[in-house]
Amino acid sequence: MCIALPMKVLKVEEMKALCERSGRRMEVDCSMIDPPAADEWLLVFQERAIRAVSAEEAAEIEAALGATALAMTGEADEAAIRAGFGDLIDREPELPPHLRAQVGRRLE
Known part of the structure; x- marks a missing residue:
């Protein structure tokens, strides 16, 4: 499985951060x-920045990664x-059945 990860920019030099x-x-x-600028967040895949993300989106991604690991x-x-x-x-697409079962939702 390939996953892009949020990373915080510490320092920028030319086309590298x-x-x-x-x-x-x-x-x-x-x-x-x-x-990017220092203190911004990037979504990174295989040592390449895919796009900039907000601190809020980076936190959401980290929370999803943590829940996935658990x-x-x-x-x-x-x-x-x-x-x-x-x-x-509570929206479409829904959580997959094995995760819905863990939040007390019955499968229809």
Whole structure:
């Protein structure tokens, strides 16, 4: 599975940015986006910036990644699912059945 991750820009030099996520630093190629500024957030895939994201969107992505990790290990509870996927609980497309079951929703 391939997932783009939110990373915070620490420093920018030409078409590269030094970014950090969870204490891990990485030099990111920014040649395909507008030049970022320090303290901005980027969505990064394979050491390349895909696009800039807001701090709020970066936090939502992190919450979804955390809930996904818990679900994969069988440790997710209703609070974790709501925290990570709250925006999907009461709208289309819905959560997949195995996650809906963890938030007390019956399958039709």
